[in-house]
Amino acid sequence: MSFPNNVREDALVASARHCCLCHKFCGIKIEVHHIRLESEGGTNTFDNAIPLCFDCHADMRSYDKQHPKGTKYTETELKRHRDSWYKKVLDGIGLARPAEIVETDKKVYNRLMELLPWNGSLHFIRHNNFAGFSFETARLDDLYEFMHECENPAFEFIDADLEGLRSGLLQAISEFTKTVAFQTFPTHNVGRNAVPEEWEYEQPDRFERVVNLLHDTARESCETYDALVKLATRKLGIIPDSAQQKNRGDRE
Ligand SMILES: [Zn+2]
Known part of the structure; x- marks a missing residue:
């Protein structure tokens, strides 16, 4: 039954x-x-x-x-x-949300943006090609900081839809970093990892699978992030920070 x-x-x-x-x-x-x-x-x-x-x-x-x-x-x-x-x-x-709930969620949102600015690690994984090229592991630091903060039970939206997206983002980023941890390896250059180049001819199936997994989980992470930012703009009345855009060059 x-x-x-x-x-x-x-x-x-x-x-x-x-x-x-x-x-x-x-x-x-x-x-x-x-x-x-x-x-x-x-x-x-x-x-x-x-x-x-x-x-x-x-x-x-x-x-x-x-x-x-x-x-x-x-x-x-x-x-x-x-x-x-x-x-x-x-x-x-309910229709209108009490102001204090919106204020609390704004704080959670601002913290999230501090940990994961759009032009940091997310910008990097959104555009990086993992097929046979090494990457600087420090470029992923925001992702680890975000995952660490998610262990804090107070780092949670009151709004159910925003909280659902935060949880989805955590899951996508965890999948991505798990693949980085288990399927990419340090190269001769200190601080850089890569999907081993030799897999491309020694075990092409594995090479392709890992590269696809990195790209898919990176895309999933970025799409969930974008959805969260858009929803927060609507629900919390957040005005996208144009100052962040000016900083873009600094983090490149
Ligand atoms: Zn679950």
Whole structure:
């Protein structure tokens, strides 16, 4: 048995199709998970349902009670995460947002722009060709600083749509930096990495796969960033900072 359609629908609407744990917007890539498994007496009710992205859902399923690694979510903890997310979505539906919420989100946004200015690492990965050319690893520093800041629980938008994009941005950047960490290697020039040139003829499939992965995750990161900036302009009334554009040459 699984959830009846009306329960699934209620849960998907309440979450606005965002994952209740990592807050990413999922669209069709979402699953409604039983907080207490059916095999353990869980019911098919709204109260026992939590919408999750594929990754968070996989984490739930892979947790092995016999050989526990990491810290399992308890049922009450899952419900608290879910309920606070549902509340965020509900709060966002109102027409005018209270000024203090907008102010708080503006601070989060400004911090994000400080860590990830458009003309820093993002500008670099937006345009860099990773196919056989080395790159200066320091050019990616903003990405690591942003990922580090995301560990701070206060670095979170109150607005559900902005928070969904922040989470999506974190995921895309994490995928990109993971590929850099595992599939690119230091070159003879200190401080520069590359997808090994010799792969191009020794293992062309791997070369192509890694280069594509770097370009795809870089593009995904930049597109999510752009969507976040555009949404913040609308929702928070942020005026794009023209001073930043003048600085462009400094960071090149
Ligand atoms: Zn998730």
